[in-house]
Amino acid sequence: MPHMQFLEESLIELITQTSTNLPPDVREALGIAIVGETPDTQSAQALSIIASNIDMAAQDEGPICQDTGMPTFVVHTPVGVNQIALKKSIHAAVAEATKRGKLRPNSVDSLTGKNSGNNLGEETPVIHFEQWEREEIEVKLILKGGGCENKNAQYSLPCELDHLGRAGRDLEGVRKCILHAVWQAQGQGCAPGAVGVCIGSDRAHGYDLAKNQLFRTIQDVNPVPELARLESGIMEEANRIGIGAMGFGGKVSLVGCKIAAANRLPASFFVSVAYDCWAYRRLGVHLDAASGAITRWLYRDPARPVQRMAEGEGLPLTGREVVLRTPLTEDQVRGLKVGDVVLVNGEMFTGRDAVHAHLVKHPLPEGIDLHGAVLYHCGPVMLKQGDSWSVKAAGPTTSSREEPYQADIIRKFGLRAVIGKGGMGSKTLAALEECGAVYLNAIGGAAQYYARSIEQVLGVSLLEFGIPEAMWRLRVNNFIAIVTMDAHGNSLHADVEKETGARLGALQSRHALQAAEKTPN
Numbered sequence: 001m002p003h004m005q006f007l008e009e010s011l012i013e014l015i016t017q018t019s020t021n022l023p024p025d026v027r028e029a030l031g032i033a034i035v036g037e038t039p040d041t042q043s044a045q046a047l048s049i050i051a052s053n054i055d056m057a058a059q060d061e062g063p064i065c066q067d068t069g070m071p072t073f074v075v076h077t078p079v080g081v082n083q084i085a086l087k088k089s090i091h092a093a094v095a096e097a098t099k100r101g102k103l104r105p106n107s108v109d110s111l112t113g114k115n116s117g118n119n120l121g122e123e124t125p126v127i128h129f130e131q132w133e134r135e136e137i138e139v140k141l142i143l144k145g146g147g148c149e150n151k152n153a154q155y156s157l158p159c160e161l162d163h164l165g166r167a168g169r170d171l172e173g174v175r176k177c178i179l180h181a182v183w184q185a186q187g188q189g190c191a192p193g194a195v196g197v198c199i200g201s202d203r204a205h206g207y208d209l210a211k212n213q214l215f216r217t218i219q220d221v222n223p224v225p226e227l228a229r230l231e232s233g234i235m236e237e238a239n240r241i242g243i244g245a246m247g248f249g250g251k252v253s254l255v256g257c258k259i260a261a262a263n264r265l266p267a268s269f270f271v272s273v274a275y276d277c278w279a280y281r282r283l284g285v286h287l288d289a290a291s292g293a294i295t296r297w298l299y300r301d302p303a304r305p306v307q308r309m310a311e312g313e314g315l316p317l318t319g320r321e322v323v324l325r326t327p328l329t330e331d332q333v334r335g336l337k338v339g340d341v342v343l344v345n346g347e348m349f350t351g352r353d354a355v356h357a358h359l360v361k362h363p364l365p366e367g368i369d370l371h372g373a374v375l376y377h378c379g380p381v382m383l384k385q386g387d388s389w390s391v392k393a394a395g396p397t398t399s400s401r402e403e404p405y406q407a408d409i410i411r412k413f414g415l416r417a418v419i420g421k422g423g424m425g426s427k428t429l430a431a432l433e434e435c436g437a438v439y440l441n442a443i444g445g446a447a448q449y450y451a452r453s454i455e456q457v458l459g460v461s462l463l464e465f466g467i468p469e470a471m472w473r474l475r476v477n478n479f480i481a482i483v484t485m486d487a488h489g490n491s492l493h494a495d496v497e498k499e500t501g502a503r504l505g506a507l508q509s510r511h512a513l514q515a516a517e518k519t520p521n
């Protein structure tokens with residue numbers, strides 16, 4: 001096999017573009033969502049920030065979202081191409097892209113908890129090889145983050161589903177599973193999302209095939225008529241549930257639904273759903289098999305240059321925003337209510353899973369005081385330049401993971417605000433009310449938008465947990481977020497979950513009635 005001198009650079013370019021520049025079909029779908037959302041709602045505000053973030057990421061070649069996911073490559077090679085050498089080049093490209101800040105160090109040893117720092121490790125990255133009878137190499141890449149990955153769902157039919165009743169072993173049962181999967185994701189998977197679905201297969205391969213559907217373009221029509229009908233039916237129904245962007249309640253919950261059917265064992269009937277967020281990052285290239293040079297980009301049309309997503313520069317401020325400066329007082333915080341838009345100024349600390357698990361058992365690191373402080377659920381992408389750190393991407397992570405710890409930490413250290421995405425549960429809500437604190441929802445995935453709100457990295461503690469899990473001390477300027485859980489026992493997340501559940505139930509009753517009317521006596 002000839003030495004492919006351009007291979008590694010081509011792969012680095014593929015990773016960089018996938019992480020930083022959303023493909024045209026996803027942009028188009030999000031553009032339709034933006035136009036379709038009710039103006040001046042929280043969902044519309046979230047979409048406006050998302051649009052700006054997409055532009056900023058492409059302009060600066062920064063990660064669209066700080067969670068660059070589990071890099072998953074699907075590679076087709078002509079007969080005779082050395083797949084071992086290709087795998088080595090993919091590994092080298094992943095490590096280099098991480099070093100350049102295009103991927104967050106995201107690979108953690110499951111036994112020791114140690115972050116490898118370069119996105120390499122046991123079974124990381126994921127690479128699927130296939131041979132084909134063409135002359136070029138095709139490499140497709142999807143970067144799907146943990147927030148949406150955690151909202152994947154697999155159903156074994158028949159089963160009982162909240163608000164939808166019994167799902168049987170037929171397409172009607174499959175329909176119910178997919179709607180349920182969209183509903184249960186709420187805002188935690190950074191809606192509006194897209195789902196790849198596999199009907200059948202076994203548990204393990206079903207998930208693979210579901211994820212593989214996310215490589216189809218959003219506008220692609222399924223060649224199997226029943227599946228094409230199911231895909232468009234799901235799009236129509238899911239967008240009547242009312243989850244909205246970030247689960248704030250709104251018109252657009254889903255931007256894509258792609259379904260495959262695979263044979264199954266007679267005893268099993270699985271429906272596997274891969275939920276992807278709005279930061280639906282997948283691209284592909286064709287490579288010259290002799291040189292490794294890129295000969296063609298997939299998903300892109302050279303005749304259609306990248307268009308800006310946002311109309312203006314980010315979210316236009318209305319003057320009604322509440323300006324907060326840390327440390328926050330109890331009075332200030334108790335004066336906030338669900339729906340208020342706030343601009344946070346001053347110092348802020350980051351903390352994710354490792355920090356929360358640590359703080360419930362240990363004192364704060366030396367020199368840190370959290371009285372009146374704001375804790376940001378965020379695992380940023382940081383690069384060290386000399387002795388100082390710079391922020392490359394810094395959007396919120398899913399807060400529900402911290403639910404087992406958050407109430408204790410609020411009580412123990414006197415926090416006044418927690419920022420994250422997707423909301424938290426009843427234990428945290430009770431602690432907010434008792435102690436006088438609020439939960440602020442930042443816009444999930446808006447990593448570039450928020451990175452620009454961070455003026456300075458003031459320090460870092462617990463760096464031994466790895467860059468994303470460390471406790472970063474930041475100075476922020478006008479960091480925008482929405483109060484979604486207040487100190488008076490109100491939670492927008494609980495309300496939206498209840499309302500969307502009721503709508504799902506009503507949708508199902510109507511659907512069953514229509515089906516009964518169509519059935520001949």
Ligand code: SF4
Pocket residue numbers: 065066067068144145146147148149188189190277278279395396397398444445446
């Ligand atoms: S946009 Fe949200 S769900 Fe998607 S990768 Fe980023 S944080 Fe995770």
